[in-house]
Amino acid sequence: KSLLNITDLYASAEDKTILQNLNLNINKGETHILMGPNGAGKSTLGNVIMGNSQYKVDRGSIFFEDEDITSARTDERAQKGLFLSFQSPIEIPGVSISQFIRTAMETKEKIRLKAFRDKLKTVTKTLGINEQWINRELNVGFSGGERKKIEMLQLLMLNPKLAILDETDSGLDVDAVKTVSRGIQTFQQDDQKSLLIITHNSKILEYLHIDYVHILINGKIIKTGDASLIKIINEQGYEPFITGQGE
Numbered sequence: 001k002s003l004l005n006i007t008d009l010y011a012s013a014e015d016k017t018i019l020q021n022l023n024l025n026i027n028k029g030e031t032h033i034l035m036g037p038n039g040a041g042k043s044t045l046g047n048v049i050m051g052n053s054q055y056k057v058d059r060g061s062i063f064f065e066d067e068d069i070t071s072a073r074t075d076e077r078a079q080k081g082l083f084l085s086f087q088s089p090i091e092i093p094g095v096s097i098s099q100f101i102r103t104a105m106e107t108k109e110k111i112r113l114k115a116f117r118d119k120l121k122t123v124t125k126t127l128g129i130n131e132q133w134i135n136r137e138l139n140v141g142f143s144g145g146e147r148k149k150i151e152m153l154q155l156l157m158l159n160p161k162l163a164i165l166d167e168t169d170s171g172l173d174v175d176a177v178k179t180v181s182r183g184i185q186t187f188q189q190d191d192q193k194s195l196l197i198i199t200h201n202s203k204i205l206e207y208l209h210i211d212y213v214h215i216l217i218n219g220k221i222i223k224t225g226d227a228s229l230i231k232i233i234n235e236q237g238y239e240p241f242i243t244g245q246g247e
């Protein structure tokens with residue numbers, strides 16, 4: 001059953017075409033990996049799926065659960081069950097990690113403090129996160145690893161239908177890789193949940209069930225395969241796919 005269906009998508013920012021003729025279908029329960037060189041348009045795709053107003057859809061459509069969301073607002077998409085991990089460092093003085101997550105959850109529906117705390121307790125335990133840590137303020141310069149922890153907390157607390165994880169922060173330490181793997185694996189346990197993971201970090205992928213791998217070059221998905229593609233990319237880079245493009 002199709003969850004996300006993108007057809008012939010063209011998207012631009014500041015009059016520059018970034019995505020072109022992009023087609024992607026994600027069924028319920030599937031995990032898709034998106035790889036590609038820097039500047040290929042990976043983060044743009046995540047942002048366009050989420051309806052970030054910095055990007056303009058010039059052509060094509062995005063359907064979510066058979067509903068056309070091409071011009072839906074970001075908050076509407078979030079309510080329907082779409083989730084995009086944040087990339088830029090968040091700094092909200094006076095707001096704790098825990099409050100931040102509760103606010104995000106309450107855009108969907110009100111949640112009682114007790115229910116929220118119970119759930120948070122379970123999720124922090126699953127992720128191996130210290131319960132005191134979630135009371136920290138969002139105003140300090142979080143490390144890449146700490147941001148990943150918040151992201152995984154958000155993912156499991158919000159429990160979206162489709163999670164798009166943009167893993168651009170490379171150089172995660174062993175601890176952070178473990179947290180991310182645990183978080184994604186827990187999310188995957190529900191066989192209706194789908195993932196689109198943008199990553200270079202094959203360490204994270206080693207522990208995951210993967211259905212499809214897509215290679216994005218110059219705003220276009222030029223190849224789709226199974227998990228074995230990751231090994232080929234690690235060994236040969238993207239060059240063979242770029243040169244093979246015209247064939």
Ligand code: ADP
Binds near residue numbers: 016018040042043044
């Ligand atoms: P990736 O995530 O694959 O590294 P991006 O999606 O971040 O690539 O960027 C793809 C291209 O689009 C880059 O050339 C980038 O400079 C450009 N781009 C991305 N976002 C914007 C924007 N908001 N305004 C102008 N250009 C952008």
Ligand code: MG
Binds near residue numbers: 209
């Ligand atoms: Mg599955």
Ligand code: MG
Binds near residue numbers: 168
């Ligand atoms: Mg990116």
